[in-house]
Amino acid sequence: MKQIIIIGGGAAGFFCASNLDETKYKITILEQNSDVLQKVKISGGGRCNVTHACFDPRELVQFYPRGNKELLSVFTKFQPGDTMDWFDQRKVSLKIENDNRIFPESNSSQTIINTFLNEIQKKNVEVKTKCSVKEIEKLNEKYLVKASLGDFEADFVIYTTGSSPKSLKMIENLGHKIVDLVPSLFTFNIKDDLLKDIAGTSFEMAETSIPKLKTEESGPMIITHWGLSGPAILKISAWEAINLAKVKYNFEIVVNFISKSINDAEELFQNFKQSNPKKTIGQSKIFEVTNRFWQRILDVSKIDLNKQVAQISGREMQTILENLCKKKFNVTGKSTFKDEFVTAGGVDLKEINFKNMSSKILPNFYVAGEVLNIDAVTGGFNFQACWSEAWLIAQDLNNLS
Structure with a gap:
């Protein structure tokens, strides 16, 4: 035999x-x-x-x-x-x-x-x-x-x-x-005020891109103690595994937390502003993000949470939208994904x-x-x-x- x-x-x-x-x-x-x-x-x-x-x-x-x-x-x-x-x-x-x-x-x-x-x-x-x-x-x-x-x-x-x-x-x-x-399938280590102390915050659909590598992915995403994880991140780490090793896991990533273009997001904002002028910006539910994350966005955009929506200037609105739809982060390393x-x-x-x-x-x-x-x-x-x-x-x- x-x-x-x-x-x-x-x-x-x-x-x-x-x-x-x-x-x-x-x-x-x-x-x-x-x-x-x-x-x-x-x-x-x-x-x-x-x-x-x-x-x-x-x-x-x-x-x-x-x-x-x-x-x-x-x-x-x-x-x-x-x-x-x-x-x-x-x-x-x-x-x-x-x-x-x-x-x-x-x-x-x-x-x-x-x-x-x-x-x-x-x-x-x-x-x-x-x-x-x-x-x-x-x-x-x-x-x-x-x-x-x-x-x-x-x-x-x-x-x-x-x-x-x-x-x-x-x-x-x-x-x-x-x-x-x-390594393939890993999470990105990012130190940034926007992500600080809000680990566990998740996004149903986010878009991520690494301009240097001309690559993008979308999917659910989550903020972790180390930075960012979830399918949108893991997918991009797998497809770009070899290139990311070459740059020693130091690169810039652009994140769109709400998967909407700046123009579409601005339209939503303007419509909300017209129909809810007296609402305070901190309590306004304009986009599909958690309250905690929204207030963090306002905080890093240097906007007073108690300000009425009507008083938000054009420049302030642009800052908020940039942080929501085109936020640039510096990745400084990786954490391998669970076991x-x-x-x-x-x-x-x-x-x-x-x-x-x-x-x-x-x-x-x-x-x-x-x-x-x-x-x-x-x-x-x-x-x-x-x-x-x-x-x-x-x-x-x-x-x-």
């Missing part, structure tokens, strides 16, 4: 093992930590954001700053609908939330972990934890995997290690080219055959998951890439005569 060694007991490794034909292969998973599926456990705040309700591969690839061209063919063979179907066949109910993220009905990542553990138990897959791989040697037709728990011989290696520098070094030693790692840390960089995609995720350099060697130079914005997309890639590997191996 041929031996498959899967290096890495995370999402891609387990999904691959769960889909392999155990009558053809003896399957062993090697995991260096004491627990398997650690990212699955903490994803989505412990609820596991399994995938995203986007069922058209052409639309789906738009969420991947790196890997979008290569993943198109992968997603035409296995996409979020197939993921839902796969779990459904195993009696796991999933639900689509309002923002299209998909979670187990149970709201617990343990449901997903247990499903995988059941699958591999049925298939007699051997899992070795606390087993760190030191080196992989090519031996004629086979591979010798040297690990802390001894040596393992493999007819096929499936490399799903995640993006640790050590695992990238190991595959580089086998001849693969590595694209340098940089769902994602990196850009990894194995060069030109060296992978995306029909079956096999290495173009090493025979009988497959690569999937975060070790590849593929990453996505937040929302279940990184997991979907893992499921789809792992499924392709399993199909390819199951179909070998």
Whole structure:
């Protein structure tokens, strides 16, 4: 019986093992930590954001700053609908939330972990934890995997290690080219009076742009103790991960808190001024922002909160609108996003055959998951890439005569 060694007991490794034909292969998973599926456990705040309700591969690839061209063919063979179907066949109910993220009905990542553990138990897959791989040697037709728990011989290696520098070094030693790692998905550190002491203030739809990089994103945003976060920020951090690393996370960002042009905002202001001349500006609800934030805007615009709306001069109005719609901030660093840390960089995609995720350099060697130079914005997309890639590997191996 041929031996498959899967290096890495995370999402891609387990999904691959769960889909392999155990009558053809003896399957062993090697995991260096004491627990398997650690990212699955903490994803989505412990609820596991399994995938995203986007069922058209052409639309789906738009969420991947790196890997979008290569993943198109992968997603035409296995996409979020197939993921839902796969779990459904195993009696796991999933639900689509309002923002299209998909979670187990149970709201617990343990449901997903247990499903995988059941699958591999049925298939007699051997899992070795606390087993760190030191080196992989090519031996004629086979591979010798040297690990802390001894040596393992493999007819096929499936490399799903995640993006640790050590695992990238190991595959580089086998001849693969590595694209340098940089963080993706991070929040921006900003010190500015406008954001001071109002952490937790959120905006349903904000627009952000980095003029120097000619790039913009929109989406929900939140003020944190460090600066700014939320999808509008995380998306721009993912798409510009490499450029932001180059400028050492020091750059100017322009924020429009209300997603309205200055002209439209001015019109709203003028209309309000006409219909509520006697109202004090501090108590006026002109825009969709919290009271606390509105008063902070007035404060940094140096406007007396008790002034009547009618007395606000043209110049004062312009200052308020500039701070609301075109506020410039200096970003002076980054904070990585919770535990769902994602990196850009990894194995060069030109060296992978995306029909079956096999290495173009090493025979009988497959690569999937975060070790590849593929990453996505937040929302279940990184997991979907893992499921789809792992499924392709399993199909390819199951179909070998």
